[in-house]
Amino acid sequence: MPAPQPKPWIDAIAPYVPGRSTTDDGRKVAKLSSNESPLGTSPKAREAFAQGAASLDRYPDASAAALREAIAAANGLDPARVIYGTGSDEVLHLAAGAFAGVGDEILFVRYGFSVYPIAARRVGAVPVEAPDSDYGTDVDTLLAHVTEKTRVVFVANPNNPTGTYIPRDELQRLHAGLPGDCLLVIDQAYAEYLDEADDDGGMELAKTQPNVLVTRTFSKIYGLAAERIGWGYGPAPVIEALHKIRAPFNVTTAGQLAAIAALGDTAFVAAARAHNDRWRDWLAGEIASLGNAGLRAVASKANFLLVLFEGKLTAEEAYKALMEHGFIVRWLPGQGLPHALRISIGTEEETRGLAAALREIVGAAA
Numbered sequence: 001m002p003a004p005q006p007k008p009w010i011d012a013i014a015p016y017v018p019g020r021s022t023t024d025d026g027r028k029v030a031k032l033s034s035n036e037s038p039l040g041t042s043p044k045a046r047e048a049f050a051q052g053a054a055s056l057d058r059y060p061d062a063s064a065a066a067l068r069e070a071i072a073a074a075n076g077l078d079p080a081r082v083i084y085g086t087g088s089d090e091v092l093h094l095a096a097g098a099f100a101g102v103g104d105e106i107l108f109v110r111y112g113f114s115v116y117p118i119a120a121r122r123v124g125a126v127p128v129e130a131p132d133s134d135y136g137t138d139v140d141t142l143l144a145h146v147t148e149k150t151r152v153v154f155v156a157n158p159n160n161p162t163g164t165y166i167p168r169d170e171l172q173r174l175h176a177g178l179p180g181d182c183l184l185v186i187d188q189a190y191a192e193y194l195d196e197a198d199d200d201g202g203m204e205l206a207k208t209q210p211n212v213l214v215t216r217t218f219s220k221i222y223g224l225a226a227e228r229i230g231w232g233y234g235p236a237p238v239i240e241a242l243h244k245i246r247a248p249f250n251v252t253t254a255g256q257l258a259a260i261a262a263l264g265d266t267a268f269v270a271a272a273r274a275h276n277d278r279w280r281d282w283l284a285g286e287i288a289s290l291g292n293a294g295l296r297a298v299a300s301k302a303n304f305l306l307v308l309f310e311g312k313l314t315a316e317e318a319y320k321a322l323m324e325h326g327f328i329v330r331w332l333p334g335q336g337l338p339h340a341l342r343i344s345i346g347t348e349e350e351t352r353g354l355a356a357a358l359r360e361i362v363g364a365a366a
């Protein structure tokens with residue numbers, strides 16, 4: 001009997017690997033592997049979420065009108081040009097699906113977000129990786145890899161898993177160097193962690209240019225990862241194309257209510273940003289103070305640090321030893337980073353505990 005055969009480009013997908021939450025022996029430990037919010041969720045968002053239970057029997061608002069209005073009001077945008085998704089992951093897939101297909105190329109930087117190659121292959125497009133520049137995005141190298149087949153360029157700013165960031169003038173230069181028929185997707189999953197002065201100008205490009213889409217998420221600073229809500233902003237014709245292929249009821253009722261309340265709790269967001277600034281810088285300082293053990297944290301503007309292991313102690317050894325100490329971080333051999341760990345910024349207690357454990361592990365290896 002013949003069996004159904006997946007398309008060859010689907011077969012070629014290396015599945016997404018989520019951050020772990022338990023150890024090999026099943027112990028529950030501090031999870032610093034998925035860049036989640038260490039401060040939890042705004043109490044106002046939890047309350048709003050609970051109100052969603054009153055209408056569990058009804059489909060959600062397919063047009064997410066109130067959510068789009070709230071997003072637009074908070075960011076000075078036109079609500080008609082807001083797209084929403086089951087996580088911003090869905091919006092990234094929509095962009096690939098609407099603008100690329102078999103034979104086309106989708107371009108991104110090496111050590112970029114691991115969803116990009118999946119989004120490309122899923123629609124039969126060829127994922128093209130441009131080399132990084134010391135773990136950062138290099139605009140000239142990206143532009144040098146644009147061909148007449150390039151339909152979509154993904155840039156995460158700040159980038160995951162490196163935490164690196166390209167400033168406004170570099171992002172503008174990237175946009176200016178792209179052909180008009182190439183969609184530039186600026187993935188701003190960590191934008192809310194940036195200082196105002198570090199605004200990369202992506203939203204301004206999405207407001208004014210015909211080929212720029214910005215994506216955002218409620219999963220990170222807003223602490224709503226469980227509800228899967230992301231959104232995007234771009235020119236009307238681009239947004240219209242994305243709507244055609246999104247699932248009709250892709251954002252839940254409770255999720256829409258929670259996201260609206262989360263947007264309104266600006267004090268919670270400010271506290272989350274301040275916490276992140278403080279403990280990210282503190283942890284980077286701790287790693288630098290380990291001296292000549294060969295550990296180096298890449299400069300980060302996100303809610304995590306990519307730590308390179310360039311000495312005797314390997315990232316794999318440190319990963320396993322940290323797990324023994326009760327900390328799960330992300331080891332990334334599948335992303336070409338067998339020599340690196342990505343460590344999310346946790347609570348004060350978790351961050352202090354992790355630094356102490358790392359100091360002990362480095363000492364034992366010396």
Ligand SMILES: *Cc1c(COP(=O)(O)O)cnc(C)c1O
Binds near residue numbers: 086087187218225229
């Ligand atoms: C976490 C993350 C996302 C989005 O996640 P969703 O939960 O699907 O909204 C998108 N891009 C990057 C770079 C991320 O790190």
